[in-house]
Amino acid sequence: YGKGAIFPEYFSNTPERKRTIRIDTKLLAEAESDDPNKKRQDAAEELRQVVATVGKPGQPGEHVRCVVSVSMLTEGWDANNVTHILGVRAFGSQLLCEQVVGRGLRRMDYVPDPASGLLTEEYADVYGIPFSVIPFKGRPVKGPAPDDRPKNHPRALPERKAMEIRFPVVEGYAFALRKNLIRCDVGELEPLIIEPNREPTATFVRATVGYQEGSPAMHPTPFQFIEQDRQEYYRETHLQTIEFQIARLIVDQLTGGGAAGADRRRRVLALQSRHQLFPQVFRYVDEYVRRKVDFQNCHPCELGLDKYVQRMVERLLDGIVPDDSAGEAPLLPITNRYKPVGTTAEVDFKTTRACYATVKSHIDQVVLDNLSWEASAGFRLESSAGVSFYARNDHLGLTIPYEYTGIDHAYEPDFLVRLANGTTVVLEIKGFEDDQTKAKHNAAKRWVEAVNNWGQLGRWTFHVCRNPQLLAKEMESILRSTASGGA
Numbered sequence: 001y002g003k004g005a006i007f008p009e010y011f012s013n014t015p016e017r018k019r020t021i022r023i024d025t026k027l028l029a030e031a032e033s034d035d036p037n038k039k040r041q042d043a044a045e046e047l048r049q050v051v052a053t054v055g056k057p058g059q060p061g062e063h064v065r066c067v068v069s070v071s072m073l074t075e076g077w078d079a080n081n082v083t084h085i086l087g088v089r090a091f092g093s094q095l096l097c098e099q100v101v102g103r104g105l106r107r108m109d110y111v112p113d114p115a116s117g118l119l120t121e122e123y124a125d126v127y128g129i130p131f132s133v134i135p136f137k138g139r140p141v142k143g144p145a146p147d148d149r150p151k152n153h154p155r156a157l158p159e160r161k162a163m164e165i166r167f168p169v170v171e172g173y174a175f176a177l178r179k180n181l182i183r184c185d186v187g188e189l190e191p192l193i194i195e196p197n198r199e200p201t202a203t204f205v206r207a208t209v210g211y212q213e214g215s216p217a218m219h220p221t222p223f224q225f226i227e228q229d230r231q232e233y234y235r236e237t238h239l240q241t242i243e244f245q246i247a248r249l250i251v252d253q254l255t256g257g258g259a260a261g262a263d264r265r266r267r268v269l270a271l272q273s274r275h276q277l278f279p280q281v282f283r284y285v286d287e288y289v290r291r292k293v294d295f296q297n298c299h300p301c302e303l304g305l306d307k308y309v310q311r312m313v314e315r316l317l318d319g320i321v322p323d324d325s326a327g328e329a330p331l332l333p334i335t336n337r338y339k340p341v342g343t344t345a346e347v348d349f350k351t352t353r354a355c356y357a358t359v360k361s362h363i364d365q366v367v368l369d370n371l372s373w374e375a376s377a378g379f380r381l382e383s384s385a386g387v388s389f390y391a392r393n394d395h396l397g398l399t400i401p402y403e404y405t406g407i408d409h410a411y412e413p414d415f416l417v418r419l420a421n422g423t424t425v426v427l428e429i430k431g432f433e434d435d436q437t438k439a440k441h442n443a444a445k446r447w448v449e450a451v452n453n454w455g456q457l458g459r460w461t462f463h464v465c466r467n468p469q470l471l472a473k474e475m476e477s478i479l480r481s482t483a484s485g486g487a
Contacts, residue, residue: 402443
């Protein structure tokens with residue numbers, strides 16, 4: 001390769017391309033010459049810039065991954081992303097060894113570890129260079145190697161201030177009833193699927209005599225196996241009884257019944273409103289059972305299992321809101337007292353995960369947790385005419401509170417997308433959906449309704465994309481529907 005060569009790699013949607021650029025001492029001498037009478041070659045200057053900026057984001061040498069050098073890169077050359085040095089030449093002095101090894105001792109990151117307050121360990125693998133007199137600390141022989149890969153630095157760009165997205169930091173909801181009138185769009189709620197493949201409907205038991213060890217089949221006994229199933233439960237229970245119990249649990253939640261520390265006045269008001277709320281809630285419970293429960297050919301009374309009852313209660317509580325059309329105060333968000341509004345302007349972090357550069361985003365890079373789904377979604381958002389700008393919800397701080405199986409959780413959607421008409425889409429890219437995912441989606445719809453009632457940050461909507469290849473068309477469809485007054 002003469003005196004030196006570099007191997008840059010250019011990444012795109014097509015397979016990776018590589019090329020070799022040769023740089024020798026003559027070209028560098030011409031580029032660095034201060035002689036006014038000597039013409040400097042433009043090509044030589046460009047090559048010098050590539051060498052001088054290896055590993056520096058936004059510079060000509062950003063994508064260089066391999067450098068082959070002969071007597072050139074011994075001192076003064078600064079590239080902080082060097083992780084491997086391979087010596088394939090003869091070294092005549094210990095000082096030369098130290099100078100070459102020093103090319104790999106620049107730190108890549110100076111952000112302290114939040115847990116210890118210390119800088120994280122970084123290592124360079126050096127082969128073929130005798131530097132035994134240099135004090136050094138190698139990687140531990142046992143235990144996992146530290147993650148010292150080069151880090152990407154996603155951050156908000158000041159020059160893209162016009163693409164900033166602001167969002168409310170919601171911690172709960174203000175649910176106030178004056179007339180005890182509620183509404184619920186059952187058609188918008190996520191369905192409930194009975195899962196007979198996960199819940200056995202029968203078992204076999206056999207009486208035992210005395211103390212035995214091991215399985216019952218190992219010990220002879222005069223008693224036979226008897227099948228125990230739910231037929232007696234089916235005969236004694238009616239579906240309407242289960243619906244009544246579900247409605248009662250929902251009303252208890254709405255009125256704060258049994259809440260610890262509730263004062264006497266609150267308990268009296270709760271009792272006064274129950275007789276008005278119960279028939280409304282029961283009507284929505286019955287509608288949900290008829291329209292949204294998939295029994296999978298099971299007996300309808302399977303709905304009485306505790307896990308299905310709890311899921312139904314949580315689904316309907318997310319869907320029930322004050323009936324503002326009848327004079328009730330609308331559902332409103334309760335924002336964080338100290339930080340009511342979040343913004344993309346605060347995004348600034350480092351990661352070893354793969355990233356791609358953005359054009360239509362306040363944040364300069366998007367992290368790819370999934371190389372196919374997020375990359376495809378980002379490409380479609382960048383190319384969609386209906387999308388003004390967007391942001392990946394990574395270190396952004398947007399969370400949606402929800403409850404699942406009685407435990408509080410925080411749901412983080414994938415993207416925020418600002419459409420051309422000013423509507424902001426809370427976008428989720430989802431392939432497989434389990435029951436907890438459906439609870440997240442219900443919570444997101446409730447979040448959107450409350451934020452729209454609040455009205456201080458424009459119009460919002462929620463969308464789930466199940467095929468990123470169709471995302472651009474889906475964004476254009478949402479743009480049309482919101483422009484015509486849809487949600």
